[in-house]
Amino acid sequence: MMHVSGKGAAAAAGGRSRQTRADAGSGWEAVFVDPLGQVVQQRWADAALAVAFEELEPVSAFPVVPGQRWGPGRWWSATTGRHVACGSAAMRAQLMVLDRDPEVVGLAGRPVRLLWRDGSGKVYSWVPQLFARYSDGTALLADCPSRPEAGGERARRAVPVLEAACAQAGYRYRRLEPLQKVEAANLKWLAGYRHPRNQGRPGLAAAVREAFARPRPLIEGTEAVGDPIEVLPAVFHALxxxxxxxxxxxxxxxxxxVSHGTGGADGRRDRTGGPDSEGRQ
Incomplete structure (x- = not known):
């Protein structure tokens, strides 16, 4: 459950403050939509400590860009059992990486907008595309550009501000590099089998793990268990x-x-590096 303290709790009780500018000298501000659907603005330092951003809906919708082959959608997360708003194919790829990371316990798309002033008092804002919560309580705010120059000068200027704000909160901010084509294709395929129903009949998952107790070719271990039509989904689910x-x-x-795993996702990126929108569930 999301908890809001201090300024956020007072706003929740007495009708939300809808400021359009951050108070001078107050540092960064956070804007988000609470579970009741109301917009809340409070000090970033307070929100980062008290708000479960991983449980929130987007603070603003992902844009629809005419002419693009891939539009906004929703990713079903095997980590949370819920859907995550997703704005691009590049973001979906990063969601696949994070959804496989056993240290990740929560995911959300665009749950918070950060506001800040420059030296002249002009107000700026940025909405990171992705939020990931880790089991140790730390978090990652990230953008998922499809190419290095995506976002232009505005994105470039926002990076040091977001890095500083996240460092203050014990978070990290990163612009995640696009996946290589082979890695993205492999993860997209395996993601189609992430739903628990692909474990198969009782005992099949254990038999699959036993078959690959020593490294062996995928098809060899699969056939050692039984009919590949039945066994392969369980193998891909385990992968x-x-x-x-x-x-x-x-x-x-x-x-x-293929070999026996250790319960963690093989080939995963570290937390700072990093099918269709629903996946084949």
Missing amino acids: WHGHLTAPVDVPLNAHVL
Whole structure:
């Protein structure tokens, strides 16, 4: 459950303050939509400590850009069992990476807008695309550009401000680099099997893990368990969740070496580096 303290709690009780500018000298401000659907603005330092951003809806909608092949959608998260608002194919790829990371416990799309003033008093704002919460309580605010220059000068100027604001809160801010094509294709395929129903019948998941107790080609271990039509979904499900491991930087095929995992996602990026919108569930 989201908790708002201090300024946010007072605003919740007495009708929200709808300021359009951050108070001079108060530093960064956070704007978000609370669980009741009301807009709240409070000091960033307070909000970062008290607000569960991973549980919030977007503070503003992802834009629809005419002519683009991929528009806003929603990603079903195996981590949370809920949908996450998603604005681009590049963001969906980063959601796949984070959704596989066993240290990630919460995800949200555009849950907070940051406001700040420059030296002349002019007010600026930025809405990071992605929020990820980790099991140790720290968090990542990130943007997911499809190319380095995406966002232009405004994005470039926002980076040091967002880095400083996140450092104050014990968070990190990153512009995540796009995935390589092979890695993105492999994760997209495995994501289609992330839903629990792909574990198969009782006992199948354990049999799959046992079959790959030593490294062996994917198809060899699969056939050792039974009919590939039944077993392969369970193998891909185990690969998604890290119960089995295989390299994600080479094309996934019948002869790729698969081995017993350690419960973590193979090939995952560190937290600062980083199918269709629903996935094949």
